[in-house]
Amino acid sequence: MKILVIGNGGREHALAWKLRQSPHADRIFCAPGNAGTSQIAENVPIRASDLPGLVGFAKQNRVDLTVVGPDDPLAAGIIDLFAAEKLRAFGPDKSAARIESSKIFAKELMRARKIPTAEARTFSNSKEALRYCEQVKFPVVIKADGLALGKGVIIARDSATAKATIDEMMNQHRFGDAGRRIVIEEFLHGTECSMHALLDGKHYVLLESARDHKRAWDGDQGPNTGGMGSFSPANNWNSKLQSLFDSEIMEPLLHGLLQECVTFRGLLYPGLIITRDGPRVLEFNCRFGDPETQALLPRMKSDLLPLLEATIDGTIERCAIEWDARTAVTVVLASAGYPGKYETEKSISGLDEAAKLDDVQIFHAGTKRDGDEVKTAGGRVLAVTALGLTLEAARARAYQAVSRIDFENRHYRRDIALNAVAANVTELL
Ligand SMILES: Nc1ncnc2c1ncn2[C@@H]1O[C@H](COP(=O)(O)OP(=O)(O)O)[C@@H](O)[C@H]1O
Numbered sequence: 210m211k212i213l214v215i216g217n218g219g220r221e222h223a224l225a226w227k228l229r230q231s232p233h234a235d236r237i238f239c240a241p242g243n244a245g246t247s248q249i250a251e252n253v254p255i256r257a258s259d260l261p262g263l264v265g266f267a268k269q270n271r272v273d274l275t276v277v278g279p280d281d282p283l284a285a286g287i288i289d290l291f292a293a294e295k296l297r298a299f300g301p302d303k304s305a306a307r308i309e310s311s312k313i314f315a316k317e318l319m320r321a322r323k324i325p326t327a328e329a330r331t332f333s334n335s336k337e338a339l340r341y342c343e344q345v346k347f348p349v350v351i352k353a354d355g356l357a358l359g360k361g362v363i364i365a366r367d368s369a370t371a372k373a374t375i376d377e378m379m380n381q382h383r384f385g386d387a388g389r390r391i392v393i394e395e396f397l398h399g400t401e402c403s404m405h406a407l408l409d410g411k412h413y414v415l416l417e418s419a420r421d422h423k424r425a426w427d428g429d430q431g432p433n434t435g436g437m438g439s440f441s442p443a444n445n446w447n448s449k450l451q452s453l454f455d456s457e458i459m460e461p462l463l464h465g466l467l468q469e470c471v472t473f474r475g476l477l478y479p480g481l482i483i484t485r486d487g488p489r490v491l492e493f494n495c496r497f498g499d500p501e502t503q504a505l506l507p508r509m510k511s512d513l514l515p516l517l518e519a520t521i522d523g524t525i526e527r528c529a530i531e532w533d534a535r536t537a538v539t540v541v542l543a544s545a546g547y548p549g550k551y552e553t554e555k556s557i558s559g560l561d562e563a564a565k566l567d568d569v570q571i572f573h574a575g576t577k578r579d580g581d582e583v584k585t586a587g588g589r590v591l592a593v594t595a596l597g598l599t600l601e602a603a604r605a606r607a608y609q610a611v612s613r614i615d616f617e618n619r620h621y622r623r624d625i626a627l628n629a630v631a632a633n634v635t636e637l638l
Pocket residue numbers: 327350352358359360361362394395396397398401423480491492637
Protein backbone atom coordinates (compact mmCIF):
# COMPACT_ATOMS: atom_id res chain seq x y z
CA MET A 210 0.00 0.00 0.00
CA LYS A 211 1.00 3.59 -0.61
CA ILE A 212 0.34 5.82 2.37
CA LEU A 213 0.43 9.61 2.72
CA VAL A 214 0.79 11.17 6.18
CA ILE A 215 -0.13 14.86 6.32
CA GLY A 216 1.65 17.13 8.79
CA ASN A 217 5.16 17.86 10.04
CA GLY A 218 5.09 17.41 13.82
CA GLY A 219 6.13 14.78 16.33
CA ARG A 220 2.70 13.20 16.07
CA GLU A 221 3.13 12.69 12.32
CA HIS A 222 6.63 11.26 12.75
CA ALA A 223 5.20 8.81 15.29
CA LEU A 224 2.33 7.87 12.94
CA ALA A 225 4.71 7.34 9.99
CA TRP A 226 7.11 5.37 12.24
CA LYS A 227 4.31 3.08 13.42
CA LEU A 228 2.85 2.62 9.92
CA ARG A 229 6.35 1.82 8.61
CA GLN A 230 6.26 -1.32 10.77
CA SER A 231 3.15 -2.62 9.03
CA PRO A 232 3.74 -5.48 6.60
CA HIS A 233 1.07 -3.90 4.37
CA ALA A 234 2.91 -0.58 3.98
CA ASP A 235 5.06 -0.24 0.87
CA ARG A 236 5.73 3.44 0.26
CA ILE A 237 5.04 6.13 2.82
CA PHE A 238 4.98 9.81 1.90
CA CYS A 239 4.95 12.69 4.39
CA ALA A 240 3.67 16.13 3.44
CA PRO A 241 5.63 18.14 4.31
CA GLY A 242 7.30 16.01 7.02
CA ASN A 243 10.54 16.83 8.84
CA ALA A 244 14.12 15.55 9.13
CA GLY A 245 12.90 12.54 11.14
CA THR A 246 10.23 11.45 8.68
CA SER A 247 12.73 11.76 5.81
CA GLN A 248 14.62 8.80 7.30
CA ILE A 249 11.67 6.43 7.21
CA ALA A 250 9.48 7.92 4.47
CA GLU A 251 9.60 10.18 1.42
CA ASN A 252 9.01 13.84 2.24
CA VAL A 253 6.87 15.76 -0.22
CA PRO A 254 7.09 19.57 -0.14
CA ILE A 255 3.36 20.28 0.16
CA ARG A 256 2.07 22.12 3.22
CA ALA A 257 -0.79 20.70 5.30
CA SER A 258 -2.85 23.79 4.43
CA ASP A 259 -2.52 23.26 0.65
CA LEU A 260 -5.62 21.10 0.26
CA PRO A 261 -5.77 21.09 -3.57
CA GLY A 262 -2.05 20.30 -3.68
CA LEU A 263 -2.53 17.33 -1.36
CA VAL A 264 -5.52 15.97 -3.29
CA GLY A 265 -3.57 16.34 -6.54
CA PHE A 266 -0.57 14.50 -5.13
CA ALA A 267 -2.68 11.62 -3.79
CA LYS A 268 -4.45 11.26 -7.12
CA GLN A 269 -1.32 11.43 -9.24
CA ASN A 270 0.59 8.95 -7.10
CA ARG A 271 -2.36 6.64 -6.55
CA VAL A 272 -2.08 6.87 -2.77
CA ASP A 273 -4.16 4.10 -1.16
CA LEU A 274 -4.59 5.73 2.23
CA THR A 275 -4.04 9.27 3.51
CA VAL A 276 -3.74 9.89 7.24
CA VAL A 277 -4.39 13.47 8.33
CA GLY A 278 -2.41 14.52 11.43
CA PRO A 279 -3.40 18.10 12.36
CA ASP A 280 -6.82 19.62 13.05
CA ASP A 281 -6.78 22.57 10.62
CA PRO A 282 -7.05 20.60 7.34
CA LEU A 283 -9.82 18.49 8.92
CA ALA A 284 -11.74 21.63 9.92
CA ALA A 285 -11.19 22.98 6.39
CA GLY A 286 -12.82 19.86 4.90
CA ILE A 287 -9.88 17.89 3.52
CA ILE A 288 -11.70 14.58 4.01
CA ASP A 289 -14.66 15.83 1.98
CA LEU A 290 -12.29 16.83 -0.85
CA PHE A 291 -10.60 13.43 -0.81
CA ALA A 292 -13.98 11.65 -0.74
CA ALA A 293 -15.16 13.66 -3.76
CA GLU A 294 -12.19 12.22 -5.65
CA LYS A 295 -12.85 8.72 -4.31
CA LEU A 296 -9.61 8.80 -2.35
CA ARG A 297 -9.42 6.96 0.98
CA ALA A 298 -8.46 9.16 3.89
CA PHE A 299 -8.47 8.75 7.66
CA GLY A 300 -10.15 11.48 9.68
CA PRO A 301 -13.59 13.04 10.22
CA ASP A 302 -15.28 15.07 7.51
CA LYS A 303 -15.85 18.79 7.90
CA SER A 304 -19.19 18.52 9.68
CA ALA A 305 -17.86 15.94 12.17
CA ALA A 306 -14.65 17.93 12.74
CA ARG A 307 -16.83 20.75 14.14
CA ILE A 308 -16.76 18.87 17.42
CA GLU A 309 -13.25 20.30 17.80
CA SER A 310 -13.33 23.34 15.54
CA SER A 311 -16.30 24.90 17.32
CA LYS A 312 -16.28 24.77 21.09
CA ILE A 313 -19.84 26.11 21.02
CA PHE A 314 -21.05 23.26 18.80
CA ALA A 315 -19.41 20.79 21.20
CA LYS A 316 -20.89 22.53 24.23
CA GLU A 317 -24.41 22.50 22.78
CA LEU A 318 -24.13 18.82 21.94
CA MET A 319 -22.97 18.06 25.48
CA ARG A 320 -25.77 20.10 26.99
CA ALA A 321 -28.39 18.39 24.83
CA ARG A 322 -27.15 14.90 25.72
CA LYS A 323 -26.37 15.70 29.39
CA ILE A 324 -22.70 14.83 28.98
CA PRO A 325 -20.85 15.97 32.11
CA THR A 326 -18.89 19.14 31.36
CA ALA A 327 -18.27 22.55 32.91
CA GLU A 328 -21.29 24.85 33.23
CA ALA A 329 -20.93 27.35 30.45
CA ARG A 330 -22.48 30.31 28.66
CA THR A 331 -21.74 31.37 25.12
CA PHE A 332 -21.53 34.96 23.90
CA SER A 333 -21.42 36.63 20.51
CA ASN A 334 -21.68 40.12 21.95
CA SER A 335 -18.81 41.53 24.02
CA LYS A 336 -21.05 43.88 26.04
CA GLU A 337 -23.13 40.95 27.27
CA ALA A 338 -19.99 38.96 28.06
CA LEU A 339 -18.57 41.89 30.04
CA ARG A 340 -21.82 42.32 31.92
CA TYR A 341 -21.84 38.60 32.77
CA CYS A 342 -18.42 39.07 34.42
CA GLU A 343 -19.98 41.38 37.02
CA GLN A 344 -21.92 38.54 38.59
CA VAL A 345 -19.84 35.43 37.98
CA LYS A 346 -17.79 33.53 40.58
CA PHE A 347 -14.02 33.49 39.85
CA PRO A 348 -11.94 31.84 38.55
CA VAL A 349 -13.65 31.34 35.19
CA VAL A 350 -12.31 29.88 31.96
CA ILE A 351 -12.70 31.93 28.78
CA LYS A 352 -12.45 30.09 25.46
CA ALA A 353 -12.43 31.32 21.89
CA ASP A 354 -14.98 29.31 19.90
CA GLY A 355 -12.66 28.34 17.05
CA LEU A 356 -9.20 26.81 16.57
CA ALA A 357 -6.41 28.91 18.10
CA LEU A 358 -3.35 26.61 18.24
CA GLY A 359 -3.99 25.76 21.87
CA LYS A 360 -3.75 29.42 22.86
CA GLY A 361 -7.41 30.40 22.86
CA VAL A 362 -8.13 29.37 26.44
CA ILE A 363 -7.52 31.77 29.33
CA ILE A 364 -8.08 31.08 33.00
CA ALA A 365 -9.22 34.35 34.54
CA ARG A 366 -8.83 34.64 38.29
CA ASP A 367 -10.47 38.06 38.59
CA SER A 368 -12.79 40.39 36.80
CA ALA A 369 -9.99 42.62 35.42
CA THR A 370 -8.33 39.67 33.65
CA ALA A 371 -11.68 38.41 32.39
CA LYS A 372 -12.60 41.80 30.96
CA ALA A 373 -9.22 42.28 29.31
CA THR A 374 -9.48 38.78 27.77
CA ILE A 375 -12.97 39.37 26.43
CA ASP A 376 -11.83 42.67 24.95
CA GLU A 377 -8.79 41.05 23.29
CA MET A 378 -10.75 38.14 21.86
CA MET A 379 -13.96 39.84 20.79
CA ASN A 380 -13.03 43.47 20.08
CA GLN A 381 -9.36 43.34 19.16
CA HIS A 382 -9.70 40.03 17.28
CA ARG A 383 -6.53 38.53 18.75
CA PHE A 384 -7.54 35.09 17.41
CA GLY A 385 -9.21 36.42 14.28
CA ASP A 386 -12.55 34.81 13.51
CA ALA A 387 -11.96 32.08 16.10
CA GLY A 388 -12.70 34.60 18.86
CA ARG A 389 -15.80 36.17 17.31
CA ARG A 390 -17.83 34.03 19.69
CA ILE A 391 -16.62 32.88 23.10
CA VAL A 392 -17.51 30.48 25.88
CA ILE A 393 -17.22 31.46 29.54
CA GLU A 394 -17.25 28.44 31.79
CA GLU A 395 -16.89 27.25 35.33
CA PHE A 396 -13.37 26.35 36.46
CA LEU A 397 -13.13 22.66 37.33
CA HIS A 398 -10.70 21.28 39.91
CA GLY A 399 -9.00 17.99 39.20
CA THR A 400 -6.36 16.26 37.10
CA GLU A 401 -6.44 15.89 33.35
CA CYS A 402 -6.48 12.77 31.23
CA SER A 403 -6.56 12.14 27.47
CA MET A 404 -8.60 9.20 26.20
CA HIS A 405 -8.22 8.35 22.52
CA ALA A 406 -10.94 6.43 20.68
CA LEU A 407 -11.00 5.05 17.15
CA LEU A 408 -14.62 5.73 16.21
CA ASP A 409 -16.06 4.28 12.99
CA GLY A 410 -19.37 6.12 13.00
CA LYS A 411 -21.15 3.63 15.25
CA HIS A 412 -18.61 1.82 17.41
CA TYR A 413 -15.31 2.63 18.99
CA VAL A 414 -12.27 1.03 20.57
CA LEU A 415 -10.33 2.92 23.19
CA LEU A 416 -6.59 3.37 23.14
CA GLU A 417 -4.73 3.33 26.42
CA SER A 418 -4.96 6.37 28.70
CA ALA A 419 -2.39 9.17 28.54
CA ARG A 420 -1.64 12.49 30.20
CA ASP A 421 0.09 15.51 28.79
CA HIS A 422 1.78 18.56 30.28
CA LYS A 423 0.50 21.76 28.74
CA ARG A 424 2.31 24.47 30.66
CA ALA A 425 5.69 25.68 29.43
CA TRP A 426 7.62 25.53 32.70
CA ASP A 427 8.24 23.15 35.57
CA GLY A 428 5.61 22.93 38.28
CA ASP A 429 2.87 23.64 35.70
CA GLN A 430 3.83 27.30 35.56
CA GLY A 431 3.92 29.61 32.59
CA PRO A 432 1.84 29.83 29.44
CA ASN A 433 -0.06 26.97 27.78
CA THR A 434 1.81 25.26 24.94
CA GLY A 435 0.94 22.59 22.39
CA GLY A 436 2.32 20.16 25.00
CA MET A 437 5.73 19.76 26.69
CA GLY A 438 5.58 16.06 27.43
CA SER A 439 3.31 13.11 28.10
CA PHE A 440 3.11 9.68 29.61
CA SER A 441 0.99 6.56 29.25
CA PRO A 442 -0.80 4.91 30.97
CA ALA A 443 -2.24 7.81 32.98
CA ASN A 444 -1.98 7.41 36.74
CA ASN A 445 -5.40 8.93 37.38
CA TRP A 446 -7.42 6.44 35.30
CA ASN A 447 -9.05 3.19 36.35
CA SER A 448 -11.76 0.75 35.27
CA LYS A 449 -14.45 2.56 37.28
CA LEU A 450 -13.70 5.83 35.48
CA GLN A 451 -13.63 3.96 32.22
CA SER A 452 -17.14 2.59 32.69
CA LEU A 453 -18.39 6.09 33.61
CA PHE A 454 -16.59 7.38 30.53
CA ASP A 455 -18.36 4.81 28.32
CA SER A 456 -21.83 5.28 29.78
CA GLU A 457 -21.89 9.02 30.56
CA ILE A 458 -19.74 10.39 27.76
CA MET A 459 -19.22 8.15 24.74
CA GLU A 460 -22.68 6.57 24.48
CA PRO A 461 -24.64 9.83 24.77
CA LEU A 462 -22.16 11.46 22.39
CA LEU A 463 -22.77 8.77 19.76
CA HIS A 464 -26.53 9.25 20.11
CA GLY A 465 -26.11 13.02 19.87
CA LEU A 466 -24.04 12.78 16.70
CA LEU A 467 -26.54 10.37 15.19
CA GLN A 468 -29.38 12.78 15.92
CA GLU A 469 -27.44 15.63 14.31
CA CYS A 470 -26.87 13.34 11.28
CA VAL A 471 -23.12 13.60 11.80
CA THR A 472 -21.03 10.51 11.09
CA PHE A 473 -17.71 10.68 12.88
CA ARG A 474 -15.07 8.36 11.45
CA GLY A 475 -11.61 8.90 12.79
CA LEU A 476 -9.80 9.50 16.02
CA LEU A 477 -11.86 11.18 18.70
CA TYR A 478 -10.18 12.19 21.87
CA PRO A 479 -12.09 13.88 24.61
CA GLY A 480 -9.85 15.95 26.87
CA LEU A 481 -11.05 15.10 30.37
CA ILE A 482 -10.67 16.50 33.83
CA ILE A 483 -11.14 13.97 36.61
CA THR A 484 -13.05 15.73 39.38
CA ARG A 485 -14.29 14.41 42.69
CA ASP A 486 -17.64 13.80 40.99
CA GLY A 487 -16.20 11.83 38.07
CA PRO A 488 -14.85 12.62 34.61
CA ARG A 489 -15.88 15.93 32.95
CA VAL A 490 -15.25 16.79 29.30
CA LEU A 491 -13.12 19.89 28.74
CA GLU A 492 -13.24 19.61 24.97
CA PHE A 493 -13.34 17.13 22.11
CA ASN A 494 -10.40 16.72 19.74
CA CYS A 495 -10.89 15.11 16.35
CA ARG A 496 -7.35 13.82 15.71
CA PHE A 497 -4.47 12.15 17.53
CA GLY A 498 -3.00 14.21 20.40
CA ASP A 499 0.47 15.69 20.22
CA PRO A 500 2.47 14.67 22.32
CA GLU A 501 0.17 11.86 23.57
CA THR A 502 0.65 9.94 20.31
CA GLN A 503 4.42 9.84 20.84
CA ALA A 504 3.82 8.03 24.17
CA LEU A 505 0.92 5.85 22.97
CA LEU A 506 2.20 4.40 19.70
CA PRO A 507 5.45 2.95 21.11
CA ARG A 508 3.20 0.99 23.50
CA MET A 509 0.88 -0.26 20.74
CA LYS A 510 1.76 -3.82 19.77
CA SER A 511 -0.96 -4.21 17.14
CA ASP A 512 -0.51 -3.09 13.57
CA LEU A 513 -1.96 0.44 13.30
CA LEU A 514 -2.78 0.23 9.60
CA PRO A 515 -5.67 -2.30 9.78
CA LEU A 516 -7.09 -0.31 12.71
CA LEU A 517 -7.19 2.88 10.64
CA GLU A 518 -8.77 0.95 7.76
CA ALA A 519 -11.39 -0.63 10.03
CA THR A 520 -12.26 2.86 11.31
CA ILE A 521 -12.90 4.02 7.76
CA ASP A 522 -14.79 0.84 6.81
CA GLY A 523 -17.05 0.76 9.88
CA THR A 524 -15.67 -2.53 11.22
CA ILE A 525 -13.80 -1.33 14.31
CA GLU A 526 -16.13 -3.38 16.52
CA ARG A 527 -14.26 -6.51 15.43
CA CYS A 528 -10.86 -5.11 16.39
CA ALA A 529 -8.95 -5.35 19.64
CA ILE A 530 -5.71 -3.54 20.31
CA GLU A 531 -2.79 -5.22 22.03
CA TRP A 532 -0.62 -3.09 24.32
CA ASP A 533 2.83 -3.24 25.84
CA ALA A 534 2.28 -3.21 29.61
CA ARG A 535 5.28 -0.95 30.14
CA THR A 536 5.02 2.79 30.79
CA ALA A 537 6.06 5.34 28.18
CA VAL A 538 7.34 8.80 29.05
CA THR A 539 7.80 11.49 26.38
CA VAL A 540 9.85 14.65 26.93
CA VAL A 541 9.58 17.50 24.43
CA LEU A 542 12.67 19.57 23.59
CA ALA A 543 11.65 23.07 22.50
CA SER A 544 13.38 26.11 21.04
CA ALA A 545 14.20 29.08 23.26
CA GLY A 546 11.20 31.40 23.41
CA TYR A 547 8.52 28.79 22.65
CA PRO A 548 5.47 29.13 22.91
CA GLY A 549 6.19 32.78 22.04
CA LYS A 550 8.52 33.88 19.27
CA TYR A 551 11.29 31.30 19.09
CA GLU A 552 14.75 30.78 17.58
CA THR A 553 15.47 28.40 14.68
CA GLU A 554 18.43 27.23 12.55
CA LYS A 555 20.34 25.74 15.51
CA SER A 556 22.43 22.63 14.84
CA ILE A 557 21.27 19.59 16.78
CA SER A 558 23.89 17.17 18.10
CA GLY A 559 23.74 13.80 19.85
CA LEU A 560 20.68 12.37 18.07
CA ASP A 561 22.48 9.14 17.12
CA GLU A 562 23.99 8.74 20.58
CA ALA A 563 20.59 9.15 22.20
CA ALA A 564 18.94 6.73 19.77
CA LYS A 565 21.45 4.02 20.73
CA LEU A 566 19.87 3.70 24.16
CA ASP A 567 17.56 0.70 24.54
CA ASP A 568 13.81 1.38 24.59
CA VAL A 569 14.25 4.94 23.36
CA GLN A 570 12.53 6.43 20.33
CA ILE A 571 13.23 9.95 19.12
CA PHE A 572 10.44 11.65 17.22
CA HIS A 573 11.22 14.81 15.29
CA ALA A 574 8.90 17.82 15.19
CA GLY A 575 10.43 21.18 14.16
CA THR A 576 13.56 19.84 12.45
CA LYS A 577 15.01 20.03 8.97
CA ARG A 578 17.95 18.51 7.19
CA ASP A 579 20.73 20.90 6.11
CA GLY A 580 23.50 18.96 4.33
CA ASP A 581 24.80 16.46 6.86
CA GLU A 582 23.27 18.31 9.74
CA VAL A 583 19.88 18.33 11.41
CA LYS A 584 18.76 21.84 12.40
CA THR A 585 15.90 23.26 14.43
CA ALA A 586 13.00 24.61 12.40
CA GLY A 587 10.10 25.00 14.82
CA GLY A 588 8.92 25.69 18.37
CA ARG A 589 8.70 22.11 19.51
CA VAL A 590 11.80 20.40 18.08
CA LEU A 591 11.92 16.80 19.32
CA ALA A 592 9.85 14.39 21.40
CA VAL A 593 11.98 11.82 23.19
CA THR A 594 10.09 8.71 24.31
CA ALA A 595 11.35 5.93 26.56
CA LEU A 596 9.66 2.74 27.75
CA GLY A 597 10.25 1.34 31.22
CA LEU A 598 8.93 -1.35 33.52
CA THR A 599 8.00 1.39 35.97
CA LEU A 600 7.17 5.04 35.51
CA GLU A 601 10.40 5.96 37.31
CA ALA A 602 12.47 3.75 34.99
CA ALA A 603 10.83 5.23 31.89
CA ARG A 604 11.40 8.76 33.19
CA ALA A 605 15.04 8.07 33.98
CA ARG A 606 15.66 6.57 30.55
CA ALA A 607 13.88 9.42 28.74
CA TYR A 608 15.97 12.05 30.56
CA GLN A 609 19.15 10.03 29.95
CA ALA A 610 18.40 10.26 26.22
CA VAL A 611 17.56 13.96 26.51
CA SER A 612 20.92 14.62 28.18
CA ARG A 613 22.72 13.28 25.09
CA ILE A 614 20.96 15.70 22.74
CA ASP A 615 21.97 19.33 22.48
CA PHE A 616 21.16 22.49 20.59
CA GLU A 617 21.66 26.11 21.55
CA ASN A 618 19.26 27.37 24.22
CA ARG A 619 17.14 24.22 24.13
CA HIS A 620 14.35 24.25 26.64
CA TYR A 621 12.54 21.32 28.24
CA ARG A 622 10.66 20.52 31.40
CA ARG A 623 12.49 18.53 34.06
CA ASP A 624 9.31 17.31 35.71
CA ILE A 625 7.49 15.35 33.01
CA ALA A 626 5.57 12.50 34.70
CA LEU A 627 7.11 13.51 38.02
CA ASN A 628 3.93 14.77 39.64
CA ALA A 629 2.44 11.43 38.65
CA VAL A 630 4.38 9.88 41.49
CA ALA A 631 2.69 12.15 44.03
CA ALA A 632 -1.00 11.35 44.06
CA ASN A 633 -3.73 13.96 43.66
CA VAL A 634 -1.59 16.86 42.66
CA THR A 635 -3.84 19.70 41.56
CA GLU A 636 -2.41 20.83 38.30
CA LEU A 637 -3.84 24.29 38.08
CA LEU A 638 -4.06 27.04 40.70
N1 LIG B 1 -13.37 24.38 32.72
C1 LIG B 1 -12.07 24.26 32.94
N2 LIG B 1 -11.60 24.15 34.20
C2 LIG B 1 -10.28 24.06 34.44
N3 LIG B 1 -9.33 24.08 33.50
C3 LIG B 1 -9.71 24.17 32.21
C4 LIG B 1 -11.09 24.26 31.86
N4 LIG B 1 -11.18 24.34 30.53
C5 LIG B 1 -9.92 24.31 30.05
N5 LIG B 1 -9.02 24.20 31.05
C6 LIG B 1 -7.55 24.14 30.92
O1 LIG B 1 -7.15 24.76 29.70
C7 LIG B 1 -6.56 23.80 28.81
C8 LIG B 1 -7.00 24.07 27.37
O2 LIG B 1 -8.39 23.97 27.28
P1 LIG B 1 -9.09 23.12 26.13
O3 LIG B 1 -10.57 23.24 26.32
O4 LIG B 1 -8.52 21.76 26.13
O5 LIG B 1 -8.75 23.93 24.81
P2 LIG B 1 -7.59 23.83 23.70
O6 LIG B 1 -6.92 22.49 23.84
O7 LIG B 1 -8.34 23.99 22.44
O8 LIG B 1 -6.68 24.98 23.99
C9 LIG B 1 -7.02 22.45 29.34
O9 LIG B 1 -6.12 21.42 29.00
C10 LIG B 1 -7.08 22.71 30.83
O10 LIG B 1 -5.77 22.66 31.39
